[in-house]
Amino acid sequence: MLRVLLLGMLAPAGLGLPAPTEPQPHGSQCIEHDCFALFRGPATFLAASQACESLQGHLMTVRSSVAAEVISLLLSGDGGDSQRLWIGLQLPPGCGDPGHSGPLRGFQWVTGDNRTSYSRWARLHRDPALLCGPLCVAVSAAGAAAPGEPAWEEQQCAAEADGFLCEFHFAASCRPLAVESAAAASVSITYSTPFGARGADFQALPAGSSAAVAPFGVELECTAPPGEAEARWSREAPGAWDCSVESGGCERACNRSAGTSRCLCPADAALQADGRSCAAPGEHSCDQLCDHFCVRNPDVPGGYSCMCETGYQLAADQHRCEDVDDCKLVPSPCPQRCVNTQGGFKCHCYPGYDLVDGECVQPVDPCFGTNCEYQCQPVGQNDYRCICAEGFAPIPQDPDRCQMFCNQTACPADCDPNNPSNCQCPEGYILDDGVICTDINECDSGYCPGECRNLFGSYECICGPDSALAGQVAIDCDPKDSKGDDEDSGSGEPPVSRTPSTTASPSPVAPLHSGVLIGISIASLSLVVALLALLCHLRKKQGAMPTELEYKYGAPTKEVVLQHVGTERMPQKL
Numbered sequence: 001m002l003r004v005l006l007l008g009m010l011a012p013a014g015l016g017l018p019a020p021t022e023p024q025p026h027g028s029q030c031i032e033h034d035c036f037a038l039f040r041g042p043a044t045f046l047a048a049s050q051a052c053e054s055l056q057g058h059l060m061t062v063r064s065s066v067a068a069e070v071i072s073l074l075l076s077g078d079g080g081d082s083q084r085l086w087i088g089l090q091l092p093p094g095c096g097d098p099g100h101s102g103p104l105r106g107f108q109w110v111t112g113d114n115r116t117s118y119s120r121w122a123r124l125h126r127d128p129a130l131l132c133g134p135l136c137v138a139v140s141a142a143g144a145a146a147p148g149e150p151a152w153e154e155q156q157c158a159a160e161a162d163g164f165l166c167e168f169h170f171a172a173s174c175r176p177l178a179v180e181s182a183a184a185a186s187v188s189i190t191y192s193t194p195f196g197a198r199g200a201d202f203q204a205l206p207a208g209s210s211a212a213v214a215p216f217g218v219e220l221e222c223t224a225p226p227g228e229a230e231a232r233w234s235r236e237a238p239g240a241w242d243c244s245v246e247s248g249g250c251e252r253a254c255n256r257s258a259g260t261s262r263c264l265c266p267a268d269a270a271l272q273a274d275g276r277s278c279a280a281p282g283e284h285s286c287d288q289l290c291d292h293f294c295v296r297n298p299d300v301p302g303g304y305s306c307m308c309e310t311g312y313q314l315a316a317d318q319h320r321c322e323d324v325d326d327c328k329l330v331p332s333p334c335p336q337r338c339v340n341t342q343g344g345f346k347c348h349c350y351p352g353y354d355l356v357d358g359e360c361v362q363p364v365d366p367c368f369g370t371n372c373e374y375q376c377q378p379v380g381q382n383d384y385r386c387i388c389a390e391g392f393a394p395i396p397q398d399p400d401r402c403q404m405f406c407n408q409t410a411c412p413a414d415c416d417p418n419n420p421s422n423c424q425c426p427e428g429y430i431l432d433d434g435v436i437c438t439d440i441n442e443c444d445s446g447y448c449p450g451e452c453r454n455l456f457g458s459y460e461c462i463c464g465p466d467s468a469l470a471g472q473v474a475i476d477c478d479p480k481d482s483k484g485d486d487e488d489s490g491s492g493e494p495p496v497s498r499t500p501s502t503t504a505s506p507s508p509v510a511p512l513h514s515g516v517l518i519g520i521s522i523a524s525l526s527l528v529v530a531l532l533a534l535l536c537h538l539r540k541k542q543g544a545m546p547t548e549l550e551y552k553y554g555a556p557t558k559e560v561v562l563q564h565v566g567t568e569r570m571p572q573k574l
Contacts, residue, residue, distance in 0.1 A: 023051050025166075027074045028197045030204050033229070035168045036060055036067075037195055038074040038085065045136040045157040046364055048086040048164035049110060049356075055195045058357050059088030060165035061109045062139070063116045071150050071165065075141050083162035084138040090157065091133035107137060112359040122151035134368075139165070158369030168195050170206035172224035172231040177211055183244035188214040207231045216242045220249075226309050239263075239275035251277045291321040311343035335360045354381070373401045406437060407456050413437045428457030449477055 025037035039051065052058050062068055075083075088110035103119040136157040139150045155161065179187050192198050194208040205211075209222045211233065218241045224231035233246055240248030240261045248254035250263035265271050265278035272279050290306035297304060308314055308321035315322045326345040327338035334347035335358070349360035367376035372386035379385050386394055388402035391411060395401050404414055404426040413423040413435050425437035432438040441459075443452035448461035463469040467477035 022055065022196050025195065025197050026163075027077050028193070028195075029070050029073060030173065030206065031066065031070065033170050033173065033206075035170065035193070035195065035206055036070050036074070037166045037168070037197060038163065039166065040083075040163040042160040042162065043086070043164060044160055045086050045090065045155075048161070049088070051164070052166035053356070055166065055168070057166045057168040057195060059086060059110050060167040061088050061111060061116075062118060062120075063109075064118045068118060068120060068150065071139060072141070074165070075150065084140045084153070084155070086161045086164035087137055087139050087152075088167070089137035089152070091131065091135040091154070093133045095132040105131065106133075107135075111357050112361075120149055120152055122153045134364075156369070157364070166195065168206070170194075170208070172207040172229045173204050174207070174209065174222035174231045174233055175204065176202050177213070177220070177233060177246045179246075180244040183242075186215070187245060189245075190214075213241070213245055216245070218242070218245070220246075234274075234276075238273065249276045290319055309343060371400045406439075408439075409456070410436050410438050426457055447475075 023039050023041070026040050028035060028037040030036075037057075039048075043051065049059050060067070060071075062071065071085075075085075089104070089107045090110065091105075091107045102114065104114050104116060105121070108114050109116075131154060134157050135154045137152050138155045138161045139152055141150045176191070177189055179189070188200070190198065190200055190212045191202050191205055192210045192212075193206060205222055207222050207224050211220045211222075212218075213220065218235070220233045220235050220241075222231050223234050234249060235241070240250050240254055240263045242248060243250075243254035243256045243261045248261045248263060252266060252269075253264040255262055255264050263271060263276045263278075269278040269280055271277075290304075292309050292312065293307040295305050295307060306314060306319050306321075311324055311326070312321040313324050314320070323340075323342050325340045326333055327340045332338050333345060336350050336353065337348040339346045339348060347355060347358065349355050352362065353360040354363050363381045366378050366380075366382055366384045370376045370384055370386070372384075374386070374388045374392070376384050377387050386400050386402075388394055388405075391404060391406070391414060392402040393405035395403050404424065406426050406429060410432070411426075411429070413425055413431055415423040415435065421434070423431055423434065425431050428440055428442075429437040430440050439454075439456055441454050443454045443459060447459060449467060450464035451462040453460050453462065458475075460473050460475060461477050463472050463474060463477035465471075468479065469477050
């Protein structure tokens, strides 16, 4: 028979408890001084590990069939046999030697060791010797080879499982409060554990748990003297509580008279200041002689000896207690750095390491498993941000991806290295000389009826008093009169948004401004008229001496020079 102390399947809803600020377990069990809890909700391995640590525990280690049966009981009670739950088993980066991997196949517990007498791997479709980390392990009853034996499955650590299992260790525990059978129907007790479990049906409770007893309004706590494994229920307020619950907390006897409960002691003992414990007369004088604890010697009248709390030792006078410098112990109690404190010590790690379950480990790279289009940059130990190549910036609505961006008058174009003639510019810029993106000055094209202000990749109008948007800044001061004109749009069209985007260049020739196109058209028409006039003039000049004709036509940026030299033969004399 498995000696499992069931802490109960918990149902916080319906108990009238306030909303918790920490994750709440869906079920929990205790075996001796170790407690286990099941938590539901999607989480990565790192998030699950941090959640357990925030409750002063760690992800569950399954070192024996007893722990495996605990998981089966938790899964069956929660009704989620098909769910995957993280346990505290992970494979460090790299590939280990399959010949020395052992039953854990090279994986390690989050406590930093690989000790186990049990393993239950799911069937693999590949050679386990080819497994390379980092990998983590989730347990599920769906992949079990036999009923009641949840199987272990390797998973990517950045993937989300359906929940996780935490493990907690306590030095002592209490039994549930004993209630007299006559009062059991009228007494209601709600327990709360240090790791967040709440409910009324428990078989054992770890030290640090509390109990709310109704209708008496009594709040009790499970406490244990230092160094002792047996804990008991108590409270700071002196005196007995109702005798029907745990005998009022009295060490000897509880008496109820006139509706009031009080503790009684034998004739040879006196009730102490807490109103519940008893001590022989004069025993208090012994406590005054010792710094921490006084133990009487029953074989020697008036004899006693002093004892100290953990982390202290008796001084030379055998009465005072002195702190023990734990950091001078060999071997050191800390893996890297040790700082001594009164009655204890604290462990610290070197820069670049985190203290996890008493071990210094390198933190997981926050960029692991991200989807940055160009490059990921860690921010602290738990966050990251995506960065883009020069000339690009993250898209505000999709920060993992990048878009072209320019905040200057001219920026280098983005050209295909395999096809240099294929170049792109951000919206509001025009390709110049095939490799440079130059800002289009929309103000030169008369987009604004009044004052115009050119911006990088865009523009804005300061609307005058005669416009529909008088006194405002916009890209169209008379939106009701605006009409679409596809012929004059293109890269110089006023953008709807200042968010940059890319425009592709179909050929290495830069697109011309609309003003330039109009000038070229007028110049071409003038050239045709000039040529016709020239032909007429040449016909009239036939028979004349060789002449030279020079014609110039002025355009906005160009000057066309046409030169024609004709030679006329003179009649020869016979």
